[in-house]
Structure formats: C-alpha cells, structure tokens
Amino acid sequence: MVQIIFWDWIEFAVRWIHVITAIAWIGSSFYFIALDLGLRHSPTLPEGVKGEEWQVHGGGFYNIRKFTIAPPDLPKKLVWFKWESYATWISGFALLAIVYYGGAELLLIDASVLDISVTSAILLSIFSLALGWFLYNIICKINIGKNDTRLMLMLFLMLVGFSWAYCHMFSGRAAFLHLGALTATIMSANVFFIIIPNQKIVVADLMAGRSPDPKYGVIAKQRSTHNNYLTLPVIFMMISNHYPLAFGAQYNWVIAGLVFLMGVSIRHYFNQKHAFNLKPIWAWLVTAFLFVSVILLSVLRPPPANIDDELSLNNNHGSALELAKYEELADTIISRCAMCHAREPLWDGLAEAPGGLFLETKYDIARNAKQIYVNAGISNYMPPNNISYMEPSERNLIVEWFENYY
Ligand code: HEC
Structure with a gap:
C-alpha cells in the first residue's frame, strides 16, 4: 500500500503548492486593481504620469507612479507579474488530474447523473475546459469596443450554460470544481494569451520610441477587469467541495449562477470604494439577497438516490461488488459510520452526511474504499473522537480488506 500513501502525499504537496501560488496570484491581482483605482493625479507630476499613490507598509513609505507613456529612461529590469498565474493553473490542473481523473470512478462520475466511462469523463473534462476559453475569447472579440454591459451579460449566460451542462454531466462536487477550473482557465489564458503578449508589444514600442496603439492597453485592461470579477466565484467553487449543501442541491447549477453574481456585486462595492471613495451599500444588500437565495435553494434536495445494492451495481462497478463481499467488514462500517454518513443522518446536529460521503x-x-482505508484504517481520524467506539481489531480488518482487495 506504499502506492496509496505515496499518492496521498503527492496530492497534499500539489495542493499545498496550488494554494500558495493562488494566494500569490490573487494577492498581486487585488493589489494592482486597488492601486490602479487609487491613483490620483496632481499637476506637479511629470508628463506621462497618470497618477500616483502614497502607501505605508513594513516600516517605510512607498511612492508609486503609473506611467502611461514611457518615461524617458525605461530601465532594462522590469518586474513582470505572470508566473503566479501560470503556476496556479499548472498546479491546479495537476491536482484536478490526481484527484478527479485518478479517482474518476468515485469522484468525477455519478452514474445517477450520467453513466459514462472513465475515459469519456476525462476527455469531456479536458475538452470542456478548452471549449470554455474558446467561447469566452470569441465573445470578447466580437464585442470589442461595444457595450460592456452586453458583453458581461453574454459572459454570464455562457457561465450559466456551462454550469447547467456540468451539473448534468458529472457528480455535483466535480461539477462545481469544473466550473471553478473553467473560470480559472479563462483567467490564466487571459494572462498568457492576451494580457502579457499585449504588454510586450507595448513595451517593445515604447523602448523603440514608437507610440503604441492604445487598443492593446484597452484589451488588456478589459481582460484584467474580467479576471477581477471572476476571482471570488472561482474561490467559492474551489472550496465548495467541503459543502455538499451547495453542490448537492437539486438546483446546484442555479446556485453556481448566483455565486457568479455575488462575485460581481462584492467586487463592485470595493471597486467603487477604491476609485471614487463611494460606499455603495446597495451592493451588499444585493449580495445578501443572493446569498439568502442560495441558502433557500440549497435545501431543495434531489429525489433520493437509488440505494438498492443490486440495482445500483451496474456493469461499471461489477468488480467493486466483489470487493464489498466482505460481510463482516460491511457490518462494521455500517454500524460505526452510518449514523453520520447516511443519506439521512441520525446523529444530532447533522443535516447531511459530512463531506457528502455515504x-x-x-x-x-466499495465506492469509498480508499477513503475508509485512509481515514479509519491506517489512521484513526474517523469516527471523530472514536465516538462510535471502533475497536482496534476493526481497524485491522479494514486494513486487511483494503490491502487484499485493492
Ligand atoms: C459522529 C459522526 C461521524 C461518524 C460516526 C463518522 N464520521 Fe466521518 N466525518 C464526520 C464529520 C463531521 C466529518 C467532516 C470532518 C471535517 O470536515 O474535518 C467526516 C469526514 C469524513 C471523511 C472525509 C470526507 C471528505 O471527503 O470530506 C471520511 C472519509 C470519513 N468521514 C469516513 C468515516 C468512516 C470510514 C467512518 C466510520 C469508521 C466515519 N467517518 C464515522 C462525522 C462522522
């Protein structure tokens, strides 16, 4: 079982990297958006400077100026902000592959939503991420220079479309994660394909003393504004995995749509505050209204899953049936775990099975063999506080079962 332990640690390491790089990316993105909106012009500034801001941090004062026209002596060393974004995407995709492609049968596919093979599910996942960027980019291009509100509306409808499709294709948990991954892919691709290349053209022009076409700046700014509005929903989707109330609801795709709107209303408040010192309280009222709607929608549960053993064991999981034939083990787990990990938990204070795990x-x-092995076999994390008095011999049984059959 060295392999399981090895992969669990690899997964942990990749997740660690992913969270760190995402913090770095989002941190720099928030910083620059606030900085950009906070720049103030004054007549004493040299020509070509759009504005400046004074900041205090870490025992010193910073005077930051934004040049929209190249200063006469643009230094050779320019700091670019791009690795944060690329590293977040690469580590995120690696994590998606380890968790959802590696564990496709358990986590990606839900036969009661759509009964597909592991290969089709993985191909659908990769294809959909690429399609998301493709459609988004086209929508932006046909709308360039036109009404921004119309563009935002079209993008919102596109995201709701994907949300519906994902929730009818994968398990609820995987659907939400994919929606996050699709949005984050758009954001990273914006940096990689649009923002950085455009900036490079502008820098090259400035260095050569040519005046760059302003359209490059306009496009880059538009894409980076989209990234700004998309950040908060992406984080919601990524951490939604811990909250079956969100991804497990009957109208989970509507919930996802409302989350995108919340992202916009919250960002709107902060953008107005940084730019004009306004405090549009109504943006918080809208957010609260959306959040309450999400909560109300989350209690509409899907019709109960078919939990008849014989029926749910379709061909896909034939081999899993063999593994579950360990009668004693099944009895142990059901008696020690099912008071909480049930479709209707008996444990006081639990509205749903923790982690959506039945x-x-x-x-x-059979479906959750690895989880059981890791959480209750080789570790005693579960049951919490050994609340249902699991015996050491029962843990040994889990270890023996898993190591013999998997
Ligand atoms: C008293 C209720 C209770 C019992 C009994 C219980 N669990 Fe849990 N389980 C929880 C809670 C609460 C969590 C969420 C813990 C957290 O988020 O840190 C959890 C989380 C888990 C997870 C992680 C799920 C995820 O992906 O987030 C696994 C796996 C698990 N339990 C397995 C088991 C097994 C196996 C047993 C029986 C041996 C068991 N649990 C018994 C309450 C229980």
Whole structure:
C-alpha cells in the first residue's frame, strides 16, 4: 500500500503548492486593481504620469507612479507579474488530474447523473475546459469596443450554460470544481494569451520610441477587469467541495449562477470604494439577497438516490461488488459510520452526511474504499473522537480488506 500513501502525499504537496501560488496570484491581482483605482493625479507630476499613490507598509513609505507613456529612461529590469498565474493553473490542473481523473470512478462520475466511462469523463473534462476559453475569447472579440454591459451579460449566460451542462454531466462536487477550473482557465489564458503578449508589444514600442496603439492597453485592461470579477466565484467553487449543501442541491447549477453574481456585486462595492471613495451599500444588500437565495435553494434536495445494492451495481462497478463481499467488514462500517454518513443522518446536529460521503450500503463501501482505508484504517481520524467506539481489531480488518482487495 506504499502506492496509496505515496499518492496521498503527492496530492497534499500539489495542493499545498496550488494554494500558495493562488494566494500569490490573487494577492498581486487585488493589489494592482486597488492601486490602479487609487491613483490620483496632481499637476506637479511629470508628463506621462497618470497618477500616483502614497502607501505605508513594513516600516517605510512607498511612492508609486503609473506611467502611461514611457518615461524617458525605461530601465532594462522590469518586474513582470505572470508566473503566479501560470503556476496556479499548472498546479491546479495537476491536482484536478490526481484527484478527479485518478479517482474518476468515485469522484468525477455519478452514474445517477450520467453513466459514462472513465475515459469519456476525462476527455469531456479536458475538452470542456478548452471549449470554455474558446467561447469566452470569441465573445470578447466580437464585442470589442461595444457595450460592456452586453458583453458581461453574454459572459454570464455562457457561465450559466456551462454550469447547467456540468451539473448534468458529472457528480455535483466535480461539477462545481469544473466550473471553478473553467473560470480559472479563462483567467490564466487571459494572462498568457492576451494580457502579457499585449504588454510586450507595448513595451517593445515604447523602448523603440514608437507610440503604441492604445487598443492593446484597452484589451488588456478589459481582460484584467474580467479576471477581477471572476476571482471570488472561482474561490467559492474551489472550496465548495467541503459543502455538499451547495453542490448537492437539486438546483446546484442555479446556485453556481448566483455565486457568479455575488462575485460581481462584492467586487463592485470595493471597486467603487477604491476609485471614487463611494460606499455603495446597495451592493451588499444585493449580495445578501443572493446569498439568502442560495441558502433557500440549497435545501431543495434531489429525489433520493437509488440505494438498492443490486440495482445500483451496474456493469461499471461489477468488480467493486466483489470487493464489498466482505460481510463482516460491511457490518462494521455500517454500524460505526452510518449514523453520520447516511443519506439521512441520525446523529444530532447533522443535516447531511459530512463531506457528502455515504457509508450505508456495500455499494457505498466499495465506492469509498480508499477513503475508509485512509481515514479509519491506517489512521484513526474517523469516527471523530472514536465516538462510535471502533475497536482496534476493526481497524485491522479494514486494513486487511483494503490491502487484499485493492
Ligand atoms: C459522529 C459522526 C461521524 C461518524 C460516526 C463518522 N464520521 Fe466521518 N466525518 C464526520 C464529520 C463531521 C466529518 C467532516 C470532518 C471535517 O470536515 O474535518 C467526516 C469526514 C469524513 C471523511 C472525509 C470526507 C471528505 O471527503 O470530506 C471520511 C472519509 C470519513 N468521514 C469516513 C468515516 C468512516 C470510514 C467512518 C466510520 C469508521 C466515519 N467517518 C464515522 C462525522 C462522522
């Protein structure tokens, strides 16, 4: 079982990297948006300077100026902000592959949503991410120079479309994650294909003493504004994995749509505040209204899943049935875990199975073998505080079962 432990640590390491690089990316993005909006012009500034801001941090004062026309002596060394974004995407895709492609049968596919093979599910996942960028880029291009509101509306409809499609293709949990991944792919691709190349053209022009076509700046600015509005929903989608109330609802795709709107209303408040010192309280009222709607929608549950062992064990999971034939083990797990990990938990204070994880039938047990092994076999993380008095011999049984059959 060295392999399982190895992969678990690899997954942890990649997740660690992903969270760190994402913090760096989002941090610099928020910083520059606020800085840009906070720049103030004054007549004493040299020509070509759009504005400046004074900041205090870490025991010193910073005077930052934004040049829209190249200063006479543009230094050779320019700091570019791009690796944060690329590293976030690369580590994110690696994590998606380890968790959802590696564990496709358990996490990506939900036969009650769409019964597809592991290969089709993985291909659909990769294809959809590429399609998202392709459509987004086209929508932006045909709208360039036109009404910005119309563009935002079209992009919103596109995201809702993907949200519907994902929720009818993958498990709820994977659907939300994919929506986050699709949006984050758009954001990274904006940096890679549009923002940085445009900036390079502008810098080259400035260095050569030519005046750059302002359209490059306009396009880059538009894309970076989209990135700004998309950040908050992406983070919601990425952490939604811990909240089955969000991804497991019947209208989970509507919830996802409302989350995108919340991202816009929250950012709007801060953007107005940084730019004009306004405090549009109504933006928070809208956010609160959207959030309450999300909560109300989350209690509309899908019709109960078919938990009849024989019926749910379709051909896809035939081999899993064999593994679940360990009667004693099944009895142990059901008696120690199912009071909480059930479709209708008996444990006081639990509205839903923690982590959306059910351990009520042999089928559930076969599907979640690795989770059981890691959380209750080789570690005693579960049951929490050993609340249901699991015996050491029962843990040994889990370890023996898993190591023999998987
Ligand atoms: C008293 C209720 C309770 C019992 C009994 C219980 N669990 Fe849990 N389980 C939880 C809670 C609460 C969490 C969420 C913990 C967290 O988020 O840190 C959880 C989380 C988990 C997770 C992680 C799910 C995820 O992906 O987020 C696994 C796996 C798990 N339990 C397995 C088991 C197994 C196996 C048993 C029986 C041996 C068991 N649990 C018994 C309450 C329980």
